[in-house]
Amino acid sequence: MRQPASSSSQEAYELARDFHEQSFEYSRRPDLTSQYPRVSLEDLQKTQLLGSGAFATVVAVRVTSEASLEQTQQKRSRQVSNISSCSTQIIDCSADDELFGEEDQEQQQQDRYALKQLKSSLDQEDLHRAVADLVTEARLLAEINHPHIVRLRAISSGPKFDKGFFIVIDRFRATLVKRIEEWKMEEKHISGLKGRMHDWNGHRRTALFQERLRAARDLGSALQYLHENRIVFRDLKEENVAFDKDGQIQLFDFGLAKELPKLRHKDDLYNMTPHTGTLKYMAPEVALGQPYNESCDVYSFAILLWEMLSLKRAFSAHTNKEIEESVVRPPFKRPTRNQSWPQELSFMMHKAWSPRICDRPSSKEMELMLMDLCLEDNLQNKRHSIVVHKSLSIRKSKLHLFHHKRSGHSDHHQHPHQDTDDCCSSSNQDHENEDPLLSVSVH
Numbered sequence: 501m502r503q504p505a506s507s508s509s510q511e512a513y514e515l516a517r518d519f520h521e522q523s524f525e526y527s528r529r530p531d532l533t534s535q536y537p538r539v540s541l542e543d544l545q546k547t548q549l550l551g552s553g554a555f556a557t558v559v560a561v562r563v564t565s566e567a568s569l570e571q572t573q574q575k576r577s578r579q580v581s582n583i584s585s586c587s588t589q590i591i592d593c594s595a596d597d598e599l600f601g602e603e604d605q606e607q608q609q610q611d612r613y614a615l616k617q618l619k620s621s622l623d624q625e626d627l628h629r630a631v632a633d634l635v636t637e638a639r640l641l642a643e644i645n646h647p648h649i650v651r652l653r654a655i656s657s658g659p660k661f662d663k664g665f666f667i668v669i670d671r672f673r674a675t676l677v678k679r680i681e682e683w684k685m686e687e688k689h690i691s692g693l694k695g696r697m698h699d700w701n702g703h704r705r706t707a708l709f710q711e712r713l714r715a716a717r718d719l720g721s722a723l724q725y726l727h728e729n730r731i732v733f734r735d736l737k738e739e740n741v742a743f744d745k746d747g748q749i750q751l752f753d754f755g756l757a758k759e760l761p762k763l764r765h766k767d768d769l770y771n772m773t774p775h776t777g778t779l780k781y782m783a784p785e786v787a788l789g790q791p792y793n794e795s796c797d798v799y800s801f802a803i804l805l806w807e808m809l810s811l812k813r814a815f816s817a818h819t820n821k822e823i824e825e826s827v828v829r830p831p832f833k834r835p836t837r838n839q840s841w842p843q844e845l846s847f848m849m850h851k852a853w854s855p856r857i858c859d860r861p862s863s864k865e866m867e868l869m870l871m872d873l874c875l876e877d878n879l880q881n882k883r884h885s886i887v888v889h890k891s892l893s894i895r896k897s898k899l900h901l902f903h904h905k906r907s908g909h910s911d912h913h914q915h916p917h918q919d920t921d922d923c924c925s926s927s928n929q930d931h932e933n934e935d936p937l938l939s940v941s942v943h
């Protein structure tokens with residue numbers, strides 16, 4: 501393998517490798533990246549800038565060489581095909597929040613991959629961290645196989661711990677940020693006078709809510725899969741979730757993810773890098789530099805779930821300093837939950853964003869509840885309210901059990917429907933957004 505030439509880049513290479521190895525310090529799994537096609541930039545034609553994060557830019561590409569990005573993992577079901585050869589060329593480099601924007605179907609089909617590479621503007625200090633994160637992302641994606649997690653297609657044929665390293669993944673249609681904007685527009689449309697007349701029975705509004713619930717369920721299944729495989733994601737947020745060409749929700753950006761030991765420690769908490777991720781989604785224990793585990797993703801998922809259901813941004817009026825002072829620390833402010841949401845969903849959210857790890861449900865429990873709600877939401881309105889009414893009491897008692905089981909060593913027992921740590925919400929419920937059907941189901 502070619503090594504970076506100069507001594508400073510050699511240093512950056514070693515630092516990057518050290519950082520990368522930290523993410524796999526507990527790992528016993530082999531590195532599967534060697535099973536993926538290796539491509540060079542000459543094999544790819546860049547067509548459009550799709551977005552950028554702190555360290556990386558992502559560009560739509562089509563494969564121009566005879567080399568195909570054929571699937572390498574046996575279990576993977578979807579296929580990719582070969583495209584003919586020409587050299588790397590930027591056709592359109594305008595930053596585009598629309599992602600697919602006005603492109604026609606054919607072009608979308610051709611440019612269905614995305615190239616993630618490091619920004620050229622990174623200073624030396626950020627470089628080793630960024631390289632390490634991208635190599636970590638490649639290694640984790642190489643072993644992941646889930647319908648709601650982005651698929652790795654190829655990796656750079658150059659050296660791994662180098663600023664030129666890149667990965668090729670499937671391209672998305674729109675990020676969750678954009679999708680939430682679209683949902684908001686649709687909600688606004690049907691809430692107007694004309695909209696209400698067309699949607700007099702509230703079916704459209706209910707269907708929109710259910711669509712969001714199903715997307716949350718699928719995202720929850722991706723999270724549960726990661727946790728089952730002892731991977732903590734650590735950066736769950738709207739910006740790292742998208743929808744693919746088939747409208748399926750996808751989790752991506754695994755730069756901060758880390759493998760946990762296969763066998764759980766007695767308390768199952770680990771000293772990992774503090775302050776990892778984005779503050780408003782960050783579990784208090786991570787922000788405070790305390791030991792943590794995959795439950796930090798459950799916290800982030802609760803905030804994200806609230807955003808998907810309320811169509812608002814959490815803590816939008818708070819500065820980072822205010823979040824540090826009153827969200828991470830007492831009084832542990834949390835977003836206002838809508839009274840019309842199913843009670844068990846609201847309760848689960850409340851437990852999931854608890855500052856205490858032991859109060860939180862597991863991602864499996866969250867996924868199961870969302871699956872359950874999505875099954876119920878297929879029922880007809882009238883039947884729905886009756887069935888939900890009945891099953892609620894059963895499930896509430898189950899949740900009570902789970903609450904007591906998990907908070908066994910907590911000195912703070914709270915009634916499930918009290919919102920004492922929810923100081924943004926309890927006095928300020930948002931009735932405007934009440935869903936007519938769902939409000940029936942939560943008596």
Ligand SMILES: Nc1ncnc2c1ncn2[C@@H]1O[C@H](COP(=O)(O)OP(=O)(O)O)[C@@H](O)[C@H]1O
Nearest residue numbers: 550551552553554555556558614670671672753
């Ligand atoms: N596969 C993709 N298809 C379309 N857009 C993407 C894709 N991957 C990333 N993006 C866009 O690029 C942005 C940055 O990508 P991301 O992987 O999150 O980089 P970073 O690690 O720097 O945060 C995303 O928020 C999204 O807008």
Ligand SMILES: [Mg+2]
Nearest residue numbers: 553739740753
């Ligand atoms: Mg990102």
